[in-house]
Amino acid sequence: MVTMETKTDVKPKQPMMENGPYLEKFEQFEKGAKDPAWVRVARKAGISHFVELGFPTLRDEDWRFTNVAPIAKLPFEPVVEPTRDAVAAKALNQFTFAGLSGSRIVFVNGHFAPELSSVAKLPDGVKVMSLAAALASDTALVEKHLFRHARADTNAFTALNTAFFQDGAFIYVPAGKTVPEPIQLLYVSTAKENGAAAHVRTLIVAEPGSHATVIENFVSLSDASYVTNSVTELVAGENAIVEHLKLQDESQRAFHIATVAARFGRASNVVTHSIALGAKLSRTNIYANLAGEGLECILNGLYLTRGEQLADHYMIIEHVQPHCASHEYFNGILADKSKGVFHGRILVRPGAQKTDAKQTNKNLLLSDDATANTKPQLEIYADDVKCTHGATIGQLNDESIFYMRARGIALEKARRILIHAFAGEIIDRVRCEPLREELDKVVWDRLEQNEQVAVNQ
Amino acid sequence: MRQPILAIQSLSAGVEGRQILKGINLVIRPGEVHAVMGPNGSGKSTLASILAGRDGYDISGGEVIYCGKDLLALDPEERAREGLFLAFQYPVEIPGVNSTYFLKAAYNEIRKHRGQPELDAMEFLTFVKERMKILHVPEDFLKRPVNHGFSGGEKKRNEIFQMAVLEPKLAILDETDSGLDIDALKIVAIGVNKLKRPDNAQLVITHYQRLLNFIVPDFVHILHDGRIVRSGGKELALELEDKGYELIVNRTTVPA
Numbered sequence: 003m004v005t006m007e008t009k010t011d012v013k014p015k016q017p018m019m020e021n022g023p024y025l026e027k028f029e030q031f032e033k034g035a036k037d038p039a040w041v042r043v044a045r046k047a048g049i050s051h052f053v054e055l056g057f058p059t060l061r062d063e064d065w066r067f068t069n070v071a072p073i074a075k076l077p078f079e080p081v082v083e084p085t086r087d088a089v090a091a092k093a094l095n096q097f098t099f100a101g102l103s104g105s106r107i108v109f110v111n112g113h114f115a116p117e118l119s120s121v122a123k124l125p126d127g128v129k130v131m132s133l134a135a136a137l138a139s140d141t142a143l144v145e146k147h148l149f150r151h152a153r154a155d156t157n158a159f160t161a162l163n164t165a166f167f168q169d170g171a172f173i174y175v176p177a178g179k180t181v182p183e184p185i186q187l188l189y190v191s192t193a194k195e196n197g198a199a200a201h202v203r204t205l206i207v208a209e210p211g212s213h214a215t216v217i218e219n220f221v222s223l224s225d226a227s228y229v230t231n232s233v234t235e236l237v238a239g240e241n242a243i244v245e246h247l248k249l250q251d252e253s254q255r256a257f258h259i260a261t262v263a264a265r266f267g268r269a270s271n272v273v274t275h276s277i278a279l280g281a282k283l284s285r286t287n288i289y290a291n292l293a294g295e296g297l298e299c300i301l302n303g304l305y306l307t308r309g310e311q312l313a314d315h316y317m318i319i320e321h322v323q324p325h326c327a328s329h330e331y332f333n334g335i336l337a338d339k340s341k342g343v344f345h346g347r348i349l350v351r352p353g354a355q356k357t358d359a360k361q362t363n364k365n366l367l368l369s370d371d372a373t374a375n376t377k378p379q380l381e382i383y384a385d386d387v388k389c390t391h392g393a394t395i396g397q398l399n400d401e402s403i404f405y406m407r408a409r410g411i412a413l414e415k416a417r418r419i420l421i422h423a424f425a426g427e428i429i430d431r432v433r434c435e436p437l438r439e440e441l442d443k444v445v446w447d448r449l450e451q452n453e454q455v456a457v458n459q
Numbered sequence: 460m461r462q463p464i465l466a467i468q469s470l471s472a473g474v475e476g477r478q479i480l481k482g483i484n485l486v487i488r489p490g491e492v493h494a495v496m497g498p499n500g501s502g503k504s505t506l507a508s509i510l511a512g513r514d515g516y517d518i519s520g521g522e523v524i525y526c527g528k529d530l531l532a533l534d535p536e537e538r539a540r541e542g543l544f545l546a547f548q549y550p551v552e553i554p555g556v557n558s559t560y561f562l563k564a565a566y567n568e569i570r571k572h573r574g575q576p577e578l579d580a581m582e583f584l585t586f587v588k589e590r591m592k593i594l595h596v597p598e599d600f601l602k603r604p605v606n607h608g609f610s611g612g613e614k615k616r617n618e619i620f621q622m623a624v625l626e627p628k629l630a631i632l633d634e635t636d637s638g639l640d641i642d643a644l645k646i647v648a649i650g651v652n653k654l655k656r657p658d659n660a661q662l663v664i665t666h667y668q669r670l671l672n673f674i675v676p677d678f679v680h681i682l683h684d685g686r687i688v689r690s691g692g693k694e695l696a697l698e699l700e701d702k703g704y705e706l707i708v709n710r711t712t713v714p715a
Binding site for chain 1: 550
């Protein structure tokens with residue numbers, strides 16, 4: 003582990019002008035939309051930002067390791083209409099967290115599916131609903147937060163999402179309220195055509211002193227090369243306590259791009275987990291704006307890749323106020339020819355004294371052909387701060403394996419124990435116990451499906 | 460005479476073409492405590508590693524018979540299940556793996572191998588707590604990850620504790636005394652002595668004589684340049700302490 007102070011300047015943008023179909027689709031789509039005027043303004047801005055930015059390329063410093071050309075090459079088919087074929091409620095039982103009690107809001111290809119959703123009894127004033135519905139019923143409340151945290155002018159996918167989003171969840175927890183059970187947002191894809199794109203947009207607002215646990219679970223019943231382009235805005239007010247868990251378990255042919263843009267208030271305590279298991283290519287951006295004094299946040303992540311999967315996590319943590327702590331822990335377990343990417347920037351603004359920022363990224367390679375790219379960045383403009391980062395890429399420790407074998411534990415079992423422990427470092431940080439247990443189970447099941455867990459190849 | 464627990468015959472081995480052991484002969488019978496002493500580079504730890512089954516050594520000659528079996532043909536885990544135990548010179552820290560879980564897995568592997576039913580979590584805890592009492596091991600050893608964040612002394616103590624749980628037929632202590640202060644040394648030695656039985660044996664590998672003040676060997680062997688150059692009773696260790704390796708080794712350069 004080393005302590006570093008670096009200042010970096012990164013900004014090459016490569017506009018790409020193949021936006022004909024996007025603009026055309028937008029114009030068609032816009033005609034049918036019945037949004038409030040302020041949403042239409044944002045959508046228009048979104049599409050023009052997208053046209054201006056184009057899809058990122060490998061020449062873009064922030065996308066150096068992740069080639070999204072395959073997404074750009076797909077036909078662009080935003081799923082504008084709700085899917086007609088109903089999804090059987092039973093079909094959802096196979097997914098992680100299916101047995102969890104509490105509210106579950108289901109979206110099929112980005113559209114709210116009320117027949118599959120159920121809202122538990124909630125404290126007064128708590129809202130767990132579709133964003134499209136909230137735009138009509140709670141316009142003022144939504145307008146206060148929506149589009150204000152996820153920037154469409156610097157991220158082409160957020161721009162595209164802003165232009166085309168159909169629905170997503172709106173969760174609102176009023177000041178001082180506690181939602182005791184986790185709220186699950188289940189995004190199911192049933193896409194039949196390649197390039198079908200669900201642009202889901204979610205807004206989570208935890209007012210001062212409130213307490214909530216929210217799961218965003220991305221799953222699939224599809225074999226197509228579909229695209230999920232999700233944007234979640236998460237606002238935690240003063241003293242709010244929030245646990246947010248994103249599980250990406252898309253199909254092996256899917257493309258998954260997600261942004262979590264968060265703003266944390268004074269003395270809040272937020273932990274956000276990102277678990278990437280599925281998709282051919284996934285990219286999760288987490289932008290955390292530490293906007294109040296004395297808050298604590300944890301960004302915790304685990305990615306498991308195999309075959310030719312790629313899982314990319316890109317984080318920017320912005321310390322704006324003094325006495326804040328941010329801790330990032332990301333572990334990757336990479337098999338076959340897969341690839342894991344970690345990009346973590348800690349930005350400490352002038353005046354954010356006594357910042358305590360810690361970042362670790364550990365990668366375990368289960369095959370010689372797997373790749374890990376890790377890129378920590380510290381950008382510090384305050385002088386009384388503690389910022390550390392550490393990254394490791396390696397294989398299972400031979401000494402540890404021999405030690406276990408010398409106690410009678412077979413080689414295969416020793417490897418499994420070590421891999422489980424490596425994943426467990428991350429899973430153990432999940433605070434909500436039923437979540438932690440289910441997550442442990444699914445991660446373990448996936449690892450067990452992979453023979454490289456037992457034998458190095 | 461009873462069947463030896465360990466019989467090493469003309470064992471020669473090396474690493475990457477470099478010969479380290481040059482024909483070791485050693486017989487250990489039940490109830491015996493043997494000490495192998497030698498200066499740095501004499502091959503002590505290589506001997507321990509080869510007996511436990513660590514990878515990376517080329518065995519160029521000789522054989523090792525353990526309880527009538529060809530030891531070198533067994534995987535490390537098979538050796539452990541057959542009752543061979545190596546107390547590591549540098550016990551490995553395994554963050555994220557709970558000590559109780561680890562010990563229970565190891566213990567049950569050995570039980571399975573002996574054809575005994577595995578213990579469940581409760582049964583194991585009862586058993587292990589009784590073992591802890593014998594050695595005065597603090598209970599938090601069980602709750603912490605294996606060796607993780609342990610001091611040097613705690614790690615060595617944990618090795619002896621594992622030995623107490625796994626009840627080996629042959630315990631090899633590889634420089635268990637190195638890096639210990641006198642109090643830690645005593646605790647470790649007392650533990651080892653308590654675990655001594657007529658049907659098991661101990662092979663104590665050490666650089667210094669001081670451990671042998673507390674663990675009294677029946678036989679002392681001096682290893683030099685890959686060969687056992689002298690063997691004797693416990694008084695040999697004292698002689699060594701008195702005269703130093705140099706003198707003893709030079710005086711005893713005898714044809715093998």
